[in-house]
Amino acid sequence: MTDTMNRSTTAPAHSELDPADGARAYELDRQYVFHSWSAQATLDPFVIAGGSGSEVWGYDGVRYLDISSQLVNTNIGHSHPKVVAAIQKQAAELATVAPAHANLARGEAAKRIVEKAGPGFAKVFFTNGGADAIENAIRMARLTTRKHKVISTFRSYHGNTGASIAATGDWRRMPNEYAWGHLRVFGPFLYRSEFHSTTEAEECERALQHLERTIQAEGPDTIAALVLESVPGTAGIFAPPAGYLAGVRAIADKYNIVWIADEVMAGFGRTGEWFAWQGQGVNPEGVVPDLIAFAKGVNSGYVPVGGVVISPKIAAAFDERVFPGGLTYSGHPLAMASIVASIDAMEDEGIVANAKMIGEQHLGPGLRALAEKHAMIGDVRGLGVFWALDLVTDRATREPVAASVIGALKKELMARHVLPFAAENRIHVVPPCVVTPAEVERALVALDEAFTAVTQG
Known part of the structure; x- marks a missing residue:
């Protein structure tokens, strides 16, 4: 360093x-x-x-x-001087551009993010922050599965817009419950186990059983998405036990449910990996989510930005079908320039x-x-x-x-x-x-x- x-x-x-x-x-x-x-x-x-x-x-x-x-x-x-300089340079060249147009900084930013996510991903939909990244990921899941319910955990925070706050588990959800179709389960957390577990293996098995039984009881044909922080942040920073994310992947596949990995806080170096779900300590089996929500860590919050990294299957669902979502500042050039500079500097240094x-x-x-x-x-x-x-x-x-x-x-x-x-x-x-x-x-x-x-x- x-x-x-x-x-x-x-x-x-x-x-x-x-x-x-x-x-x-x-x-x-x-x-x-x-x-x-x-x-x-x-x-x-x-x-x-x-x-x-x-x-x-x-x-x-x-x-x-x-x-x-x-x-x-x-x-x-x-x-960081490289990121500051990139923002200044972009501001002098093109300070803003409508999302419908192409822009070099946006393309370069999307390319870098997809490359860091790996071969299971194809495109990036840019948002203004983490909450609307979660919001649009949920929208994609509902539209592609033609189902409506969303499962998240009680120990979680996903943002403060309609669906993202409803997906949140902590107290901030309660005065803001205006969205529909949201359910919560207890995820694995051995230190304060809800399952009377004494080992990580027990906690993993019982949390997965609890999740699957909830899906079965609610009706698998109604569940569109599982929204999970790869490593819950504000809720207490606890990595899932070995086998949990692999179990989530298997359950999601079994019931045609979209797994949304919330990497807003855990992504881009925070856990010592580009994305937390890629780490051996979090995901030793190397299973891959369907959608990744990211935001502030990608450029250290120098300019507000977020986004959804999209799997090829879900991206292809909108090849001939309009995606009914958008934001005025989606892919804002100042934010895009800061992403490019940030990822490059993190790589180089x-x-x-x-x-x-x-x-x-x-x-x-x-x-x-x-x-x-x-x-x-x-x-x-x-x-x-x-x-x-x-x-x-x-x-x-x-x-x-x-x-x-x-x-x-x-x-x-x-x-x-x-x-x-x-x-x-x-x-x-x-x-x-x-x-x-x-x-x-x-x-x-x-x-x-x-x-x-x-x-x-």
């Missing part, structure tokens, strides 16, 4: 940053900006002035190690391989060592740069810690200039794929000190 890759830009000198700008940014935000998933009156947002590699900084010049990757998507790091190495040699061992030291850490799980610490009050009962504990940990980490990602009773350790061993050590020290402070406090 090169220094250029991780230190893509130089932070401005403290004298070049004006704290008054930070104060104004905060005031404008609180007066005019309506935030997602939040009660507005209690917000106290952190103001970010800039970023480079694995770090961001405020208007006071203080640098923070970003182990959140914002929303687990700045895979190539902040402000070994960024995906770096993520895998970091997980195997640094993050995984380091986090497991923390768990040996701090009883609050009930479980450590992950791969690549995609890890979660499951925090408990008691390791025997596995009772989750209270929200106040998570709040205290976040405060301690911020005091040590580390920007965390928290979800429910977990701290997720999800730095950019360009993170260095030294930066991982910095994060581990901060985590150790934060757990010590909260435990002793």
Whole structure:
């Protein structure tokens, strides 16, 4: 991994940053900006002035190690110069174009994505983000199977549009259930098993049986799609046990159901693979989904984008039949240029391989060592740069810690200039794929000190 890759830009000198700008940014935000998933009156947002590699900084010049990757998507790091330059160049040449026209950047982006997906895929339908990628994948499944129901898991998040939020399993679905034809099952998760399993093999067998029985009870002739995060992200970062995805593939084939792999968070280097489903630790049998939904990881969210990678069979279904879907910004040239530059840079600079190495040699061992030291850490799980610490009050009962504990940990980490990602009773350790061993050590020290402070406090 090169220094250029991780230190893509130089932070401005403290004298070049004006704290008054930070104060104004905060005031404008609180007066005019309506935030997602939040009660507005209690917000106290952190103001970010800039970023480079694995770090961001405020208007006071203080640098923070970003182990959140914002929303687990700045895979190539902040402000990678090759991606920034590609966006600038494309903006000067052609800033926008209607989806009906052909554009070189769009074709090049689609070609690269299909090549990374492998021989089981043919084309890409571009969207504006992950939610509408899921939305259109579900649409394709319903139209090609002529069935209507969609099965997803309770521990999941798939986006916040009509069908994608209905497919979501967590609490955010409940105030937003307007779409029809959605069912949920429990997927495999041994640490908090719903099947009273004691081994990964039992968990896999029982989860597959639960899935197939649900399909049978609902009526196989009504089920169009299975929507599964290859490695669930916001729900807790747990890879499926060996055999599970192979079992899903067999069930989908048996009942003519489309398997949609949600790779919005897990894709493009996050697990140390181009797509999480391609990894031996996730899918040792090497089975292939029918559709892949992707988004922010493909270009680190520099420009909003998403899409569906489509199998030849499903793509061919619309050769003579109109696909009834489209978006004004589908394949937007700025987003396409950023994808091309991002994939090329990740390839040239070994960024995906770096993520895998970091997980195997640094993050995984380091986090497991923390768990040996701090009883609050009930479980450590992950791969690549995609890890979660499951925090408990008691390791025997596995009772989750209270929200106040998570709040205290976040405060301690911020005091040590580390920007965390928290979800429910977990701290997720999800730095950019360009993170260095030294930066991982910095994060581990901060985590150790934060757990010590909260435990002793």
